[in-house]
Amino acid sequence: MSIKKADIAKTNHQDWRDDFPRARAAGSMRRQRQHTITQGIAMTSIMDPTLRGTGRITGAFFHPAGDIAAVVSEFALLVNPPARAAYGGTGVRYRLGLYRRGEPVPFAIFDELCLPINDVGFHPTLPRIVIGAGRYDGGYLFEGELAVWNWQTGESRRPYADIPEVVRCRYDTSGERIDAWVRPWNEEWDGLDDSDWSVILDTLFLVQIDDSEAAWTARTSEVLELDPAATVAASGLPADDQSPPAGRLARWLGVPELECRSAIRDIAWLGPDRIGVTHDDCLLDIYSTDGTRLAHHTGTGYGAEILRGAGVHVHGVLVQDGPEAYRRDSRLYRLTDNGLVLVQEYDDEYTFSAASDGRLLGRRNRLRSPGSKAVDLLLDPARDNVQPVDIGHYDCFNHYIGISGAPHLFALQGTPASSHEHKYLCIVRPDGAVQRLWPLLKQDGTRASHAMECRGAYVADALGAGVVIAGQHYNPSVGDAYQGFIYRRLLERGQELWRHPTPASPGAIVHLPEAGLVVAAFLDGTLMLVDARSGQLRLNAKARIDGLPTLIHAMDARDGQLALGTVDGRIAVRPVVDLLDANDARGWVEIG
Incomplete structure (x- = not known):
């Protein structure tokens, strides 16, 4: 099925305009459900946010004419559960989206920055925006980026090869020049007293940038020299509106508040027409596949994992304030007919997995609390x-495997068990004994034999019982291209049936036995459909929803249907045959 982005935007635009008068009259722009039928196959998008394609909204800037909002948002890294961390190859981190009033889908997006966006300035007459970004690196440097983007052509340029953190950026009235106020290169720049942090933060340098047509034609990136005579006090700049950006956007849209949702942390089928979802605002939400929310379970914290064995358990995470703000202690709940019942509280970070007979394995993150006496459970x-x-040793980068719902409880163990290196796939027996199966990667003495940021799924078919595992070949060189793998091996003897290279670390992997497929989602947005037996790639494309690039963080399968949870808080149900019929020659596939 071939869908043009313009067609998607046009369709959603019309849907939105039809709903908008009713939504305003009701005092809310929430669309409880969006349900469409394509070629006789149901596709459902559940509880869509007011503005599509946004992460956590961190900024809102408005065109002087008042007809365009530039919305800045930040997408969460994959650190769920807290005892898991996977960053390799992450494709979308910071986004600038342009919206027109009454349209939920942005008409243009800019995803090219690697640092938080601090400021946006509109050109006085042209469809052009200057974007300033940056942050303190936590140790010494003020890292920055400055880009100029033409939203009509999609072209962009970076006037400087390197620049410190950009705090403010504006066009002058002619539109030929950009004024940018940047921090010093580092804490000790130009004689700054690094013992007085307030002085460092209040010191900015004015940088004036040529943005004439000649500069666009030349497309050169200059070497920036900060002028010590061009310093200004940050406290002396005109103050921006410090009210929450979501509130300003709601006022611009004329609604009481924005409907927003964090990244979907986990998703699971709880029946043929019920889906469980976890995100920052609940321990567990339960939806019907027609989009109706059936239950909303809340508590102190959020739900991280939905565990299906003989029953359903939810791994909740307690969020605390003050000096304990970085703690992420675990809570285990059981889903009953009367709601979620607390089973146990744990004063440590865990990740849990469930076997099909109901047994649970909790692995404790030793990296967070190395002095704790708590062990695995x-x-x-x-x-x-x-x-x-x-x-043995467990840390969030090396030992997460995420295989649940299998006949066995699986774990990764280093060699020796106290190590993070030379990892083996293991089965944890009912009596607690650990059975080592085989090494994840061939131990050839190279750094590529060290696997990190892994994710697995249990696969059983006519070829036998086995697992699919994806992960990263370790490489300490930050500038080198990502190298990853996905393979299927049989449990007995570790015979490898197929293998593919991968462009990023895995987010989620599921097996669809009735379709004979393995579906794997990766952090650069890639969605792979692989024939479980032969390893043939049936689909290898970047995921989009409403025509916008997205990352799938959570996924589950049942009866040929995929339930998908994305980094921008979207929940979609999609028949896998629909994806198989998609034309991925363009390099992307619509999942919404």
Whole structure:
């Protein structure tokens, strides 16, 4: 199925304008459901946010004419559960989207920056924007980026090869020059007293940039020299509107508030027509596949993992304030007919997995609290039994595997068990014994034999019981291209059936036995559909929703249907045959 981005935007634009008068009259722009039928196959998008394609909204800037809003947002890194961290190859981190009043889908987006966007300035007459970004690196440097973007042509340029953090940027009245106020290169620049942090933060340098047509034609990136005579006090700049950007956008749209949602942390089928979802604003939401929210479970914190074994458990994370703000202690809940029931509280970070017989394995992140006496846990809810076990060292980059719903409990263990290197796939037996199966990668002595940021799925078919595992070949060189892998191996003897290179770390992997497919989502946006037996790639394309690039962080499958949760808070249900029929020659596929 071939869908042009313009056609998607046009369709959603019309839907929005039809709903807008009713939404305003009701005092809300929330669209409870969006349900369409394409070629006889149902596709559902559930509880869509007011402005599509946004992450956590961090800024809002308005064209002087008042008809365009530039919305700045930040997308979450994959650190869910807290005892997992995967960053490799992440494709979308910071976005500038341009919206017109009454249209939920941006008519243009800019995803090219790697640092937080601090300021945006509109050209007085042309469809051009200057974007300033940057932050303190936490140790010494003020890193920055400055880009100029033509939203009609999509062209952009960077006037400087390198620049410190850009705090403010504006066009002059002629539109030929940009004034940017930047921080010093580092804490000690030009004799600054690094013992007085307030002086450092209040010191800005004025940089004047040629943005004439000649500069666009030349397309050169200059070497920036800060002029010590051009310093200004940050406190002396005109103050921007410091009110929350979401509130300013709501007023611009004429609605009481924006409907927003964080990245989807986990998603799971709870029945043929029910889906469980976790995100920052709940422990568990349950939806019907027609988009109706059936239950909303809240508590102190958020839901991180939905665990399906003999029953359904939810791994919740307690969020605290003050000096304990960085703690992410775990809570385990059981889903009953009367709601979520607290099973146990844990004063550490864990990740949990469930076996199909109901047993649970909790692995503790030793990297967060190395001095803690807590160890891993083996839980048997049917017998109300909790057994401490020690599978060995666990840290969030090296030991997460995420295989759940299988006949066995799986874990990764280094060699020796106290190490993060030379990892083996293991089965944890009901008595707590650890059975080492085979090494994740061939131990050839190279750094590429060290696997990181892994994710797996259990696969059983006519070829036998096995697993699909994807991950990263370790490389300490930041500038080198990402190198990853995905393969299928049989549990017995570790026979490899197929393998592919991958462009980024995995977000989620599921097996669809009725379709004979493995579906894998990666952090650069790639969605792969692989024949589970032969390894043939049936789809290899970047995911989009409403025509906008997105990342799939959570995924589950049932009866040929995929439930997808994205980094921009979208929930979509898509038949896998619909994806197989998609034409991926253009390099992307619509999942919404």
